[in-house]
Amino acid sequence: MRGPRWNRALSDPLFVLLLALQLLVVAGLVRAQTCPSVCSCSNQFSKVICTRRGLRDVPDGISTNTRYLNLQENLIQVIKVDSFKHLRHLEILQLSKNHIRKIELGAFNGLASLNTLELFDNRLTTIPNGAFEYLSKLKELWLRNNPIESIPSYAFNRVPSLRRLDLGELKRLSYISEGAFEGLSNLRYL
Structure with a gap:
């Protein structure tokens, strides 16, 4: 032609x-239909496992079909803005046992289907204001065993669907604001 x-x-x-x-x-x-070379993928790329790979950042090339993403036991320190924005089908995100000390505002943008977020055994000292915004389907949030010192007012008010909030073993927790759990009308397990 x-x-x-x-x-x-x-x-x-x-x-x-x-x-x-x-x-x-x-x-x-x-x-x-891609899988990051440092990860293993199955179920037509809907399950992505990147455990114990020494990762310092969320890897590029994660399939848009991903529903389950395991990034546990890596060296990630910061969850950057829009790290997961293309993963609109993601339901379970495991970020536990990293070195996460900071979650940037907008880090979880695009995760409209997320229902479980695991952040236990990290280095978070605060619950970032607005960090969990727009996670409208989030039902479980695991923050156990972080050096969190205080929980501010309205820390979780943007996640009204939350049913389980695990704040166990927060050994440095010294202050919980009176309105910290405001808006959590569906919360069943704390």
Whole structure:
């Protein structure tokens, strides 16, 4: 299709738009079916396990089909903004036993389907204000065994669906604000 025909086709805005859309779809399919080389993937890339790999960051190339992501026992210190934004189907995220000391605002953007978030055995000293915002389906949050010193007012008010909040073994906890658990009308296990 070279020559005058090709030039005419490229001058047609509809053709160019359709071609661009087709390329985006193909690129999306390629990304949706990848597995980071440091991880193991199964169930058509819906289960991704990156345990004990010495990772300092969330790896690139995690499939958009992922529903279960295990990043336990790595060296991650900071959960950066938009680290998981393309994982809209993710239901379980395991980040325990890392060295996480900071969660940036917006770190969990895009996780509309997340129902379990495990952050136990890390180095969090505070519960970041707004860190769990937009996790509308979150039912379980595990913060056990972190050096958290205080829990501020409205720390969890953006996660009204929360049913289980594990704050066990917070040995440095010295202050819990009066409104810390405000808005947790579905909470069953604390």
